[in-house]
Amino acid sequence: MNPLTPWRAIVRARLPVLPALFLICASAHAQQPVDLAGGFAQLGSNRLATRTVSLAELGIREPIVLHAPDARQELYLPVPAGVPLTDAALQIDGTYLRANGGRVTLLVSIDGSPVLANTPTQDRGDASAAVGVDGAPRKTGFVRVGLDWSSVLSDNLCADQTAIGNVWRIAPTSRLTYRFDPNAIVDLRGAWSALPDHPVVMLGSRTLGTPAFDAAWRTEALLQRDGRVPVTHALPAVGETVDLGQVDVPAPLRAIPAFAALAAGGSHTLANPAEVGALIALAPRTAFAPDVIVADDTLRAALKTSLDALRAQVASVAPNAGEVFDAWRNSVTGPLAAPLEPGEVRLAHPGGQAVIVVGDTSGVSVLARAWRPIGVTNRLVVHEIDNAPNTKGDEIALSLLGGEPRTLDVQGRATWDASFDLGAASGDGKLPGAVVLDVAAAPAANNAAQSASIYFNDVLIGSQLLNANGKPQRITARVPRYALAPVNLLRVVFERQPEGGCQSRGLGHPIAVLPGSHLTLTDAKVDDDFTGMVARFATNANLIVPAAYLQNAVATLPRVARLANASGIAPLRADLSVVPAGTSASPKGAFLAVDVPLADEKSVVHLSKDRLSLTDSSGTMLADISGLNRTSVIEAVKSGSVPGIAYTTVGDTPAILPATLQLTRGDVAIVDGSGVLRQFDTRHPGQVVDADNTEESDSPWSTRSWVWWGIPAGIVCFLVVLVLVANAVRRRNRDQP
Incomplete structure (x- = not known):
């Protein structure tokens, strides 16, 4: 028997199956691209992004405290504009105190609609709450959260309802969480x-x-x-x-x-x-x-x-x-x-x-x-775009600086604000000189007094009672130089005296900030300090970095961006210069030099490795320190006759600058990861800030004015009196026989 015969038999038995196997393999091979297409289609599909926005991330790092008898706070939490939200929820972390008793109510609103109200009865407790948020798209890009706190000590007695022990405290950890596609x-x-x-x-x-x-x-x-x-x-x-x-x-x-x-x-x-x-x-x-x-x-x-x-x-x-x-x-x-x-x-x-x-x-x-x-x-x-500052004259509308004209409903207290870069409100040697507000206030039912207080970077610069007659009223407040910063917050607080007597609490009364509100710019002596450099940077800024910074851009870019913002350089109105290793920079205009040696540099700071020595304009030693690391020095300097700001790393490890870094009055700042450690004004040591520019000095009845014209006027009056007395004596002597 042929030994191959069994194998031939097996093959002959399997021959009918082979076409089917070939068809299955061909079918699998044909389906493989289709499977890969499905695999690639799955990449990124149904992938929702999750966001959590806390009050601390929005810059509210201290608790919000709402006091009795009435208080209201509105929060604007950012969301993607025009995009539906999924699983949106608001978590309010807070506590309350009810030490003075009575009836207290806390009310939470979303986009103007009340969604939660509680009337706690304990002396203290947890006021945390979780609130669902509608997933409808927000064209404005914000979810508006209203927080209302009310305290009534007695419904039956005619008495002052003020209660300092009845408060609602909202923690900075309060947050909005949502998802979107x-x-x-x-x-x-x-x-x-x-x-x-x-x-x-x-x-x-x-x-x-x-x-x-x-x-x-x-x-x-x-x-x-x-x-x-x-x-x-x-x-x-x-x-x-x-x-x-x-x-x-x-x-x-x-x-x-x-x-x-x-x-x-x-x-x-x-x-x-x-x-x-x-x-x-x-x-x-x-x-x-x-x-x-x-x-x-x-x-x-x-x-x-x-x-x-x-x-x-x-x-x-x-x-x-x-x-x-x-x-x-x-x-x-x-x-x-x-x-x-x-x-x-x-x-x-x-x-x-x-x-x-x-x-x-x-x-x-x-x-x-x-x-x-x-x-x-x-x-x-973008083929061409105008990024020049808004300063075309001596006035600039607050509406161009983020202060939109609008009407506020004031029951007890309301706030209107505008935030802007100093570079957007300065230039050509001019700085903000005064805030001019055009307002109109409606009268209250009991003719209660209403006031407007103006704050510039939390410095009270003016306050005035309002003519509550519904007619426009102009309020002017001078801006002191020491209040200026690279990023400025103008805040106007409107307050209305609470209604007294045995009557129900009235509703809010409207106060409007009108479109005529503006900043007045004045010619200012631009000093060689940080504030003076901000004014110069408004029209011309040269950012200078060493070539080594481009070799490690991941580490150096955040530092350069934060220094530019802290110095008041507008990102879109600056020129970048890169200095090769081993060479000095010779800037032609106002500059910010970052770890770059300057030609003919005039400086009061002297650095060598980890050692820093600092003198004032008279040569007096202010500090001589070694062993520094993870710190940096920022100084207003000159390269030849060109003024600018120089940043220099001290030690082997550069400081990780915080995003909140700002340079205010002075010309030298020592900084680290926490911000400004110490700031110096070496050019004007011991001088009184704005001593010759106070509001009082502008008045003809101020003390300083009396010094300048009161004494001469007194002498003149004294001489006039002497002449009159002499004439009277002469006439009396002439009339005597």
Whole structure:
């Protein structure tokens, strides 16, 4: 018997099955591209972004205390403009005191609608509350939260209802939490409003060219001016270790080696460009979650290399899946990889995220607060834009500085405010000289007195009783130089005397801030100090950095942006200069030099390694200290005859500057991560601030005025009296016989 006969028999028996097996394999091979298409379609789909906005993140770091008998506070919590919210909830952390007894009521409103009311009866207790928030889109980009506190000691007695022991305390941890779909963001304005408190600014690499560095520091400075704290990252590269967290890799994509390598999550070292491409495709929040991307040739080249390598792996697994990958690549990463036109800014959605892509300084300019409202499209190209200050004369409307004219309903107390950069209200040697308010107040039922108090950076600069007759009234308050800061808050507090007697509490009465309200600018002596430099920076600013800063842009960009804001430099009205190593800068106009030696520098600070010595203008030693580290010195200096500000790192480790850093009066500041440690005025030591410019000195009846004209007038009067007496004596002698 032929030994091959059994095998032939087996083969002949299986021959009818072979076509079916071939059909199954062919069918599986044909379905593979379809599976990969589904896998790529899953990337970024149904990926909701979660945001938590606390009062502390909005700058309210102290508890809000509402006092008896009535108090009201409104909070504006930011949300993405025009985007529906999911699972939105407001958590109010607070406590109450009811030491004086009576009936107390706390009321919470959302967008003007009451949603919660409590009447606690204990002497003290927990006033925390969780309130659901409607998910409807907010065109304004804010959820308005109203907090009302009322205290009534007795309904039957005619008595003063004031109770200092009945208060409601709202903690800074109170917060709004919500989720939203980033794909619902369709324009640049909405993307900016959706940025988190710590937005990620993504760079092409740690080393940047001058154009990319210029665009990046301006972007971070604008983010900081909006109260955000940007985090600078570079695009991950081969050899770097990234934290993938709990990354979700769709099952069909795990057949591709690069995706399979990332599927385990956790800490992972990128082994090849294909894994970088897979990381970009997956976009895990812990490793690749940009909010703003500064796109340059380096970033585009890195994207191309990594995505080309990933495509090669896709084609090796399923040759017919290349077209599927190309379609995904063009739709998702195309807006990142495609070159930008000069002045272009665009919106992209990589990995289910809303990302703003900028490329140069012209594109960044449209992200400024003044121009942001026009960003109602996913792509803008800036050909020319006016970023000059608003100061075209000696007056500037408060409406141009964020102080919108409006009517307030004042029951006991209400606040109107405007926040603006000093550079937007100064220039050509002029500084804010006076606040001029045009107001109109309606009369109260009992003719109760109403007043307006004006605060400039929490300095009371004027207060006046209002003519409560419904007619316009003008209030003028002088702005002292010492109250000026790079970022200023003008606050007007309207108060109405509570109604007395045995009558029910009346409703609020309207007080309007009218469009004629403005700042008056005056010619000022621009000193060589921090405030004087802010006035100079309004028209001309030169930012000077060393070339080494561009070699480590991830570490240096936040420092440059914070120094520019602290010094009063408007991000869109400055020129960047890069100084090569080993050379000194010779600026031609007002400047901010960051760790750069200056030619012919005139300074009162002397540094050597970790040692600092400081003298005043007369040469008297103020300090001579060594051993400093993680500190820096900021000083108003001169390079030749050109005034400016110089920042110098002390010690081996640079200070991590806080986003709240501001420079006020003086010319030398020692700073660290907590802010200004000590500030000096070496040019005017011991001088009284604004001694010759007080409101009293402007009055003809002031004490100083008496010194200047009162004494001469008295002498003249005395001489006149002597002449009159002499004439009287002469006449009397002549009339005597």
